[in-house]
Amino acid sequence: MTTTTSTPTGSVATTRTPGGAVRDHKWLILTVVGLAQLMVVLDATIVNIALPSAQSALGFTNDNRQWVVTAYSLAFGSLLLLGGRLSDIFGRKTTFIIGLIGFAVASVLGGAAESFGWLVAARALQGVFGALLAPSALGIMTTTFSNPKERAKAFAIFGAIAGSGAAVGLLLGGVLTEYTSWRFCLFVNVIFAAVALVGAVAFLKKRGTTDQKHYVDVPGVITVTLGLVGIVYGFSNAETNSWSDPITIICLAGGVVLLAAFVLIQSRVKHPLLPLRVILNRDRGGSYLVIGLAGIGMFAVFLFLTYYLELTLGFSSLKTGVAFLPMPLSIMLSATVFGSRLLPRVGPRLLIFVGGLLGAAGLALLSRIGLDTSYASTVLPGLIVMGLGMGLIFSSAMNTATSGVGREDAGVASATVNTMQQIGGSIGTALLSTLSAGAVTRYLNANGTSKIDQANAVLSGYHLSFWVSTGVFVIIAIIGGTVLQKHSVRQAQIAAAGTPSHSDVPVAAH
Incomplete structure (x- = not known):
């Protein structure tokens, strides 16, 4: 007979086999929360591909188009810390399930939109439930994996999902828009949510009740x-x-x-709401900063390289999505093969330093694009090298940013990770777009306004954005090499402190 029992971790349901052995479901839980994280991350870009079709169908103007994206990012980014604290108060299984159901319902409403206002409201509702779902998912990861080797492997996979989700969104959005309808870029979330919901009900253990009073x-x-x-x-x-x-x-x-x-x-x-001990820890604070900077630098690739492939090289939406595929693949390879194995041995300092340099090298390669550049000779190697760097950065920084926190702070620490990534993306999009537009104007003023001049002007904007992002990744390397503590120092603190139970123990892995 098979029975399900509770475990001390507070997150993992276990199964007792007929022979009496206890088998936990950690890796199935990783699959569940990874699927939910992928849904939330790719939703930031999957709609971008569908926007022209949605605009044509619903008849809204170019000036209003940004609100389809901004409504999601506003609600998501601003409510993440509250969502993280609610998961600490009511339990991560509860908030995870509510977030999944709410996100799916909001996606159906968005896919069925018959007006611009309807679509924007649905996107904002997606952001609200995403803000409840994302920190719950990462909080579950934090409390489920405590063994250093298992934790490094799990966060490598989770970091790969977080780092590659935007590129996956471009690919999936291209496929759905090309062969179905823009509406399915929203409807597809129901499939992700349904599978994750079944797994959450089956494998997540609800935290036991306590007499402790909770305050908001x-x-x-x-x-x-x-x-x-x-x-x-x-x-x-x-x-x-x-x-x-x-x-x-x-x-x-x-x-x-x-x-x-x-x-x-x-x-x-x-x-x-956010105990300062969570962010004032040197390793965690440095990791939050790295994640925010990575969000700034990463958007240069997704935003401007998409424009370059479609408008300059003439790629279709589907072909553009496929062209990005090497990046998430290299992120997954770097995070799971290198990051997971090296993090417990050398710590995050070296990995983030190397990841920052690789990211900078990849963007420097992309800055060589021209009007007739071959994808295979310039874009492809740039995406691969940058992906290798991003895999090391996200797997190491996400692990470190949530390490050593007490169980009562796991949700809000996880929410801070998502907040930094979201704010970084918003800053990156606005800052790099402004710098790019300025470069275009300066080129046209200096060289004329013929068709070839206009094409070269746009290219100069892309080049500037890629070079600025190169500098951002150099800063990430500097932070990784100086702010984060040496592995030997951290291990000495672990040995002195014993098993961490409070959030001011600066460890990279439990």
Whole structure:
């Protein structure tokens, strides 16, 4: 007879076989949360491919088109910390399942949209439930895998999913738009959510109830939510209007003031939304910074290389998606083969340093693109080299950013990872778009406005964006090599501290 029992981990259901042996379901849980993470990450880009078709079907203007993307990023990015704390309070299985169901329902509503407002509202609702789902998924990972080797392997796979999900979204969006309808770019989420839901019900263990009272830091929730909305919207507005636009200035300045107030509140309240011990740890703080910078640099590839392949080289949406495929494959190879094996041995410092240099090298290769450049000679090697670097960065940084936290902080620590990636992506999109547009204008003013001049002007914008992103990855390498602690120092702290149970033990793997 087979029975299901609880385990001390608080996250893993186990099965007792007829012979009496206990078998846990850690790797099945990894599959479940990985599938949910993939759904959330790819949804940031899969709709981009479908936008022209959706615009044609629903009849909205070019000026309004950005809101289909911005509505999702605003809701998702601003509510992540609240979602992480709710998962700590109500249990990660509960919030994970609610997030899955809500995300699926919002996706169906978006796919069935008959108007622009309907579609934008559905995308915002996706972001709300994504903010509940994403930190729950990573929090489950944090509390499920405690063995150093298993943890390194699991986070390598999870990091590969997080790093390659955007590219997978481009490929899947191209296939669905080409052969079905733009609506299926939203409907497809139901399949992801249904499979993950079955796995969650079967394999996740609900945390036992305790007598501990839980509090929600309302002032913290208000200040951080409005602050992040201001930052994300400010950068989005800068992309479509300008950095000097009054709305841009007000949103960015207000966002910064509110986030400063949030930090002050967190240092004074008894039950903070984001305990400062989570981010002030040297290894975790450095890892959060690395993840945010990687989000900035990565968007140069997804945004401008997509334009280059489609508008300059004349690739179709489907062909563009396939052209990106080597990048997620190299991310998976780097994260699972190299990152998972080396992280327990050498620690994150060396891996993030090498990953940053590889990412910079890949972008430097992409900066060589021309009007008639061969994909195989320039784009392909650039994607592969950058993918190898991204795999090392994400597998190491995500592991380190969630290591050593107490169980009561696992959700909010995980939410901070997603927040940094989301904010980094918003900053990267706006900043690089603005710099690229400026480069185009300067080229045209200096060289003329013939067709060949216009083509070369656009190319100069791409080049500048790739070079700026190259510098971002150099900064990542510097942070990895200086801010993160040496492996030997960290191991000495582990030995002195014993098994970590609180969030100020700076470890790379339990």
